[in-house]
Amino acid sequence: MSTTTELTETTLLRFATAGSVDDGKSTLVGRLLHDSKSILTDQLEAVERASASRGAEGPDLALLTDGLRAEREQGITIDVAYRYFATPKRRFILADTPGHVQYTRNMVTGASTAELTVILIDARNGVVEQTRRHAALAALLRVPHVVLAVNKMDLVDYAEPVFAAIAEEFTAYALELGVPEVTAIPISALAGDNVVEPSANMDWYGGPTVLEHLETVPVTHDLSHCHARLPVQYVIRPQTAEHPDYRGYAGQIAAGSFHVGEQITVLPSGRSTKIAGIDLLGEPVDVAWTTQSVTILLEDDIDISRGDLLVPSKDAPPTTQDIEATVCHVADAPLTVGHRVLLKHGTRTVKAIVKDIPSRLTLDDLSLHPHPGQLVANDIGRVKIRTAEPLPVDSYSDSRRTGSFILIDPNDGTTLTAGMVGESFASPEPVKVESEDDGWDF
The missing domain is CATH 2.40.30.10 (Translation factors)
Structure with a gap:
């Protein structure tokens, strides 16, 4: 790949789900997996058996994720559960974040790399404190796209005014936080309304289903405008007869792209040199970009160790x-x-x-x-x-x-x-703090 267009195209969407306790998040995730045919036959059969033993008339799709909830009740801490599924249009990595208040902090983990967040609301309860907390975290984490899924519309008779009031309140709050985009969708995860298939019960709604929006939301990573960064994770010196002087600096490219011959600076030392070579999966390449794990070879022998940062000299941060x-x-x-x-x-x-x-x-x-x-x-x-x-x-x-x-x-x-x-919201004037002389006062 050599052009910016080729580098920026993606068929993968990373998204996270968030919602208060009992808002139906487990059911929504289960419905997405079930209706997109992303569940193995034996998994579905196990859910059907467990549902029947509980007296349910049909499969309880929430059971696809309730195993994690049971583990939490046993005292096992689980930050985020990741699920992978695909449709003919796009591949997905879903970060399923816990709904309990005490696990709100774990949304930071799940949403930190997400390009979209689905925030679930119970149509009967409307916007609650946990909803506001999730919106604030989405704003602070600068998640580009937010979907407001107003769930359990079947329990409010699929009433458009109920959905409209919740969507208006949440959107106003989110925009005030700085969320760039909110897409509100009325759903019933239990009945399947507007999750994968359009709802016949809400003909007043003309927007996309949840899956349709996930498949079509624009997700691009314009590497031409990224600040190229490579945190050094490991210094490689194989000491082989074939390459007796080999010294490479390995790590995953955090942003941007690097090219052979490019002038780079090593931070925090500030020393500069040029890239002599880039090894990717054991093979030399001319260019490497975001998320690729590479080994960089340099023209000059510079003292570099784990924790240093390689950046283009023309774009070095202070x-x-x-x-x-x-x-x-x-x-x-x-x-x-x-x-x-x-x-x-x-x-x-x-x-x-x-x-x-x-x-x-x-x-x-x-x-x-x-x-x-x-x-x-x-x-x-x-x-x-x-x-x-x-x-x-x-x-x-x-x-x-x-x-x-x-x-x-x-x-x-x-x-x-x-x-x-960086700044996210205004702060009052600071208070001067006197620190004890214990070797930690810098």
């Missing part, structure tokens, strides 16, 4: 020790001002201190609670962090891969917080 970001706190223990943490950015991990928490977002009315002092599980807020070493960070709006990071507890390795670099 390095900084002061990071301001919007975060979703995912740990049970709170994140506090003055907290000593490890910050993992790409393949690099450095010491850091939480210098300030300027604000916490109130999801009900999108107001800001200034200087809360801490963030607890599921909180969304702004933080200011000082790192021990300079890091080459992009804005999250420019790159979801190199504009994100996680904070880690240095004592036990627990993931504390998922962060997105």
Whole structure:
């Protein structure tokens, strides 16, 4: 492949589902898999047997995912369940995120790489706090497309005014958050209305079904406008008689494309050289692009190790020790001002201190609670962090891969917080924090 057009075409859609408890998310996922004929015969037979033993007249499609729910009830933590299916028009990777409030933080994992999010709402309950939280996370994660699936329309007599009121309320809220696009679809996952097949019960609706929208929503990755980035994961030196001086720098390209002969800069050192070769699956290539795992060979012998970042010299991001970001706190223990943490950015991990928490977002009315002092599980807020070493960070709006990071507890390795670099909502003036002299004050 050598042209930009060829590189940007895709037949794969990554999407995530989100919804409150009992909104019918398991049934929707089951209906998508069943009606798109993505279930194996033995799986369907097992569901039919389990449904019959429970006295159900037909197969309970929610049972296709209820195994995961049972595992959670047994105390097993499952962040996200991934499912793969395909239709003649497109392949799909579905990230099925938990619906319980205590698992809201796990939506960050599922939606962080998604190009579309399906947010489910029970037509009887309308927009609730969990709905607002899911919309806020979709906005912060900059998911390009959001589908509002108003479910259980059969329980409100397929009434158009009920759907219209919910769609209007959610769309206004989402647009205020900065969600670029909302497609509202009235459905009944249990009856199959507007999931895969159009509904005969809602002739007032003329839009696409859920699957039709998933198959046709535009998903492009214009590599010509990406900031090319390659976090170095491993230095390869095979020490063979055939290649006694081989030294390659391996990793997965996070964004953009790299070309043989291109001038690159190694960050954070700032040293520059040219690409002498690119190996892909053991074979030399002239160009490589986003998500490909490659080995880069350089013209000059430069000190490079895991955690360094290779970037085009003409498009190098600045390095900084002061990071301001919007975060979703995912740990049970709170994140506090003055907290000593490890910050993992790409393949690099450095010491850091939480210098300030300027604000916490109130999801009900999108107001800001200034200087809360801490963030607890599921909180969304702004933080200011000082790192021990300079890091080459992009804005999250420019790159979801190199504009994100996680904070880690240095004592036990627990993931504390998922962060997105750059402004997402306004913050009040910071409060100066005095840190103790314990070797972590940078």
